[in-house]
Amino acid sequence: MSIEQNYQDILSQLPQNVKLVAVSKNHPSEKIKEVYDLGQKVFGENKVQELLEKQPVLPNDIEWHLIGHLQTNKVKYIAGFVAMIESVDSEKLLKEIDKEAAKSNRKINVLLQVKIAKEETKFGLTIDEAKAIFEEYLLETFPNIEIKGLMGMASFVDDESQIREEFSILKNLFDELSQLKPLETLSMGMSGDFPLAIESGSNSVRVGSAIFGERNY
Numbered sequence: 441m442s443i444e445q446n447y448q449d450i451l452s453q454l455p456q457n458v459k460l461v462a463v464s465k466n467h468p469s470e471k472i473k474e475v476y477d478l479g480q481k482v483f484g485e486n487k488v489q490e491l492l493e494k495q496p497v498l499p500n501d502i503e504w505h506l507i508g509h510l511q512t513n514k515v516k517y518i519a520g521f522v523a524m525i526e527s528v529d530s531e532k533l534l535k536e537i538d539k540e541a542a543k544s545n546r547k548i549n550v551l552l553q554v555k556i557a558k559e560e561t562k563f564g565l566t567i568d569e570a571k572a573i574f575e576e577y578l579l580e581t582f583p584n585i586e587i588k589g590l591m592g593m594a595s596f597v598d599d600e601s602q603i604r605e606e607f608s609i610l611k612n613l614f615d616e617l618s619q620l621k622p623l624e625t626l627s628m629g630m631s632g633d634f635p636l637a638i639e640s641g642s643n644s645v646r647v648g649s650a651i652f653g654e655r656n657y
Contacts (some may be wrong), residue, residue, distance in 0.1 A: 443471065443474055443652060444625050446650060446653070447475055447480065447641065450647055450651055453634075454638070455638065458642065458643050459482065459625075459643065459645070460480065460644075461507065461647070462482065462483050462651055463482040463484045463486075463647060463651075464483045464484065464651075465485050465486040465487065467652045468516030469498055471500075472494065474500060476498070476513075478621060481506070482503045482544035483503070483504060484507040484526070484648075485505070485506060486507060486509075486516055487508055487524070487632060488506070488510070488599070491504060495521060503523040504521065505524040505525075505526050506522055506524070506526065507526045508526055508592075510527055512532060512533055515532065515536045515537050516540050516543075519543065519544045520546075520547065522548065522605075523549065524551065524588070525548060525550045526551040526591045526646075527591065528550045528553055528628040529555075529564050529565055531576075534573060536601060537550060537582075537585060538582040538585050541585065542583075548585060548586070549586045549588045550587055551587070551588060551589050551590055552589075552590050553565065554567065554591070554610055554613060555592070556592040556606040556607070557606060558593040558606070559596070560594050567609070569570050571613075571616075574617050574620065578620060587623070588628070589614065589623040589625030589626055589644075590614050590623070590626045591598070591625075591627040592607070592610040592627075593628075594607055594628070595626060596632070601644065604636060607628050607637055607641070610626065611626065611628075611641040611642075614626045625643065625644050626642050626644065627642065627644040628640065628641045630646050630647060630648070631649045631651075633646050634647060635643065
């Protein structure tokens with residue numbers, strides 16, 4: 441199918457309250473513009489370098505989300521324009537984002553990335569670490585940050601019950617923290633598992649290959 445057909449197919453599967461982040465990593469700016477012209481405004485990139493190459497040559501009303509692991513020394517390059525950093529996986533990183541947001545005279549929206557997968561390779565905070573950071577945030581320790589919600593990735597397995605169980609862990613934490621301060625975004629689900637994620641309460645999905653096709657490594 442064409443990119444347009446892929447895109448419309450994904451949209452047809454999303455309830456009204458679910459935001460689509462089109463994951464454009466490893467795809468050229470021309471393909472991103474094609475999806476943008478279909479009405480998509482939110483795009484996710486994994487790497488700072490790739491984001492810095494694409495952002496200046498694409499429409500300036502694109503809402504860029506950084507969804508990959510972010511090193512503290514790279515925050516300064518995107519602090520002036522990034523709409524959301526979905527992959528905050530340490531307090532050290534959050535402090536750096538807060539510092540660079542202040543320099544850019546803006547607040548930066550972030551999601552806390554929580555490790556829910558049983559796989560060892562995934563980044564993310566433990567449940568306890570996420571709770572501790574959120575409590576600090578409520579004390580206004582990070583004045584230039586807005587924690588909008590949580591992000592997580594389930595294990596890459598065929599076992600649907602395991603995937604549901606992992607998503608439910610994050611949904612429960614989302615509900616618990618929302619009682620302290622209402623959160624907006626629960627980012628769960630990618631090309632392979634977004635329908636399960638939506639069933640489990642996700643309201644933001646990160647879909648790449650199902651729209652753009654396989655990546656050009």
